[in-house]
Amino acid sequence: MREDATMTTNPYRELPAIERLLTHPRVAPLAERHGHEAIVRVAREVLDDYRAEIERSGALPEQSAAEAVADRAASLEPSLRRVVNASGVIIHTNLGRAPLSDATIAAMAAASEGYSNLEFDLDAGERGSRFSHLAELLARVTGAEAGIAVNNNASAVLLALSALCAGGEVVIARGQLVEIGGGFRIPDVMRQSGATLVEVGTTNRTYLRDYAEAISERTVALLRVHASNFRVVGFTEETPLPSLASLARERGLLLIDDLGSGALLDPREYGLGAEPLVRDSVAAGVDVTLFSGDKLIGGPQAGVAVGRERTIATMQRHPLARAVRMDKASIAGLAATLGHYARGEAIEEIPIWRMIAAPADGLRRRARRWARACGDAAGASLDTARSMIGGGSLPGEGLESPVCAIAAPPGGADAFAAALRQADPPIVARIERGAVLLDPRTVEPGDDRHVAATLAALCEGGSEASAGR
Ligand SMILES: *Cc1c(COP(=O)(O)O)cnc(C)c1O
Numbered sequence: 001m002r003e004d005a006t007m008t009t010n011p012y013r014e015l016p017a018i019e020r021l022l023t024h025p026r027v028a029p030l031a032e033r034h035g036h037e038a039i040v041r042v043a044r045e046v047l048d049d050y051r052a053e054i055e056r057s058g059a060l061p062e063q064s065a066a067e068a069v070a071d072r073a074a075s076l077e078p079s080l081r082r083v084v085n086a087s088g089v090i091i092h093t094n095l096g097r098a099p100l101s102d103a104t105i106a107a108m109a110a111a112s113e114g115y116s117n118l119e120f121d122l123d124a125g126e127r128g129s130r131f132s133h134l135a136e137l138l139a140r141v142t143g144a145e146a147g148i149a150v151n152n153n154a155s156a157v158l159l160a161l162s163a164l165c166a167g168g169e170v171v172i173a174r175g176q177l178v179e180i181g182g183g184f185r186i187p188d189v190m191r192q193s194g195a196t197l198v199e200v201g202t203t204n205r206t207y208l209r210d211y212a213e214a215i216s217e218r219t220v221a222l223l224r225v226h227a228s229n230f231r232v233v234g235f236t237e238e239t240p241l242p243s244l245a246s247l248a249r250e251r252g253l254l255l256i257d258d259l260g261s262g263a264l265l266d267p268r269e270y271g272l273g274a275e276p277l278v279r280d281s282v283a284a285g286v287d288v289t290l291f292s293g294d295k296l297i298g299g300p301q302a303g304v305a306v307g308r309e310r311t312i313a314t315m316q317r318h319p320l321a322r323a324v325r326m327d328k329a330s331i332a333g334l335a336a337t338l339g340h341y342a343r344g345e346a347i348e349e350i351p352i353w354r355m356i357a358a359p360a361d362g363l364r365r366r367a368r369r370w371a372r373a374c375g376d377a378a379g380a381s382l383d384t385a386r387s388m389i390g391g392g393s394l395p396g397e398g399l400e401s402p403v404c405a406i407a408a409p410p411g412g413a414d415a416f417a418a419a420l421r422q423a424d425p426p427i428v429a430r431i432e433r434g435a436v437l438l439d440p441r442t443v444e445p446g447d448d449r450h451v452a453a454t455l456a457a458l459c460e461g462g463s464e465a466s467a468g469r
Pocket of ligand 1: 152153154155157180184225226227228229258259260261291292293294302303391392
């Protein structure tokens with residue numbers, strides 16, 4: 001659509017004046033949203049480009065100037081948005097992993113707001129270390145002598161291997177040469193670090209003697225990697241960690257343990273399977289235990305290394321530690337999250353643990369309300385499915401969960417799920433056997449009304465009145 005429908009031989013005269021463009025119904029609300037100045041700048045840009053196009057081709061572009069302004073203004077909108085996670089995957093890497101506790105968010109905001117003693121020793125009045133803020137807390141909650149946190153666990157693994165193993169051989173079981181996801185593969189990280197990989201055992205079975213026979217004068221460490229995101233079942237054998245620790249001690253080698261998730265609470269107490277606990281690894285005599293801050297710890301993105309004082313100090317001195325250091329907000333956030341464990345309040349305060357421990361009654365009520373909002377016409381009902389832990393933790397495990405199942409969503413399951421993603425904020429559901437499932441376990445109760453209202457609007461048969469109840 002042209003701005004001006006009157007035919008003229010002069011295409012320049014068809015270009016709207018900037019004042020008129022700014023009052024166009026497509027453009028005026030944008031100024032309110034993004035600020036007058038920003039939209040004036042975009043409008044000028046569009047008009048300049050349109051003049052250039054007339055000069056080049058003698059004609060106006062197809063798209064109206066107002067539409068072009070609206071399109072370009074979309075880039076002023078932040079692309080990273082809050083979404084409602086109704087997928088039932090608690091630590092969803094694609095949805096930002098762990099939602100944070102109130103205290104964690106407050107600590108991150110406080111650290112971001114002004115200046116802090118990030119690298120400043122207030123007692124001595126001189127330069128301090130950013131690593132000092134987490135060292136004691138990490139030791140306290142894990143039982144280790146010392147700890148250091150970096151940007152994420154991938155960088156913690158790279159730092160450990162680079163600082164402790166470069167130039168030497170590292171022995172690892174074949175069954176543990178895993179790819180974590182996003183192209184992070186243990187053999188590649190090993191190469192990057194300058195250590196040489198020595199594989200032992202077979203895909204399914206590795207014995208202590210396999211490790212012992214592979215040790216040479218060039219060996220510096222034994223590495224165990226938790227096969228986080230898959231499970232080998234059947235005829236399998238993994239060497240227990242205490243046996244590896246004894247072997248490492250006897251032969252004067254380091255034992256490094258990459259746990260991935262690294263739980264500080266035992267998931268078995270909440271109806272889940274076993275996941276390696278950081279404390280067990282430390283107690284078994286591991287020199288460096290590595291794990292993520294935003295998987296089962298439930299904090300901000302981070303990679304944690306805990307272990308012996310000297311070993312951690314060596315990592316801290318390595319030049320890579322500077323390259324993969326954490327920022328101040330994450331340090332403050334991780335400290336606040338670890339504080340919940342130190343005070344014994346992790347289950348109540350840390351969202352992922354609250355979700356894991358959520359009582360079925362409350363979940364059932366919420367799922368039923370959503371099903372009512374959707375209505376019979378869409379075949380919506382209360383059903384049960386499995387919430388997954390995600391984040392490479394406890395693969396194949398899950399928690400039985402009441403869900404809202406929509407068996408006959410208008411337009412089909414894919415289109416319905418796509419429509420949910422168009423809501424504001426977007427709602428991410430999952431599809432199982434043709435039905436759209438919404439799992440209340442991963443949805444903050446504050447978002448329940450939004451979910452119900454969106455479902456009611458999408459399932460025409462549903463009664464909107466029941467949405468808020
Ligand atoms: C997830 C994972 C990593 C990577 O951790 P990030 O915090 O995502 O960088 C490394 N090792 C294992 C075993 C993992 O499960």
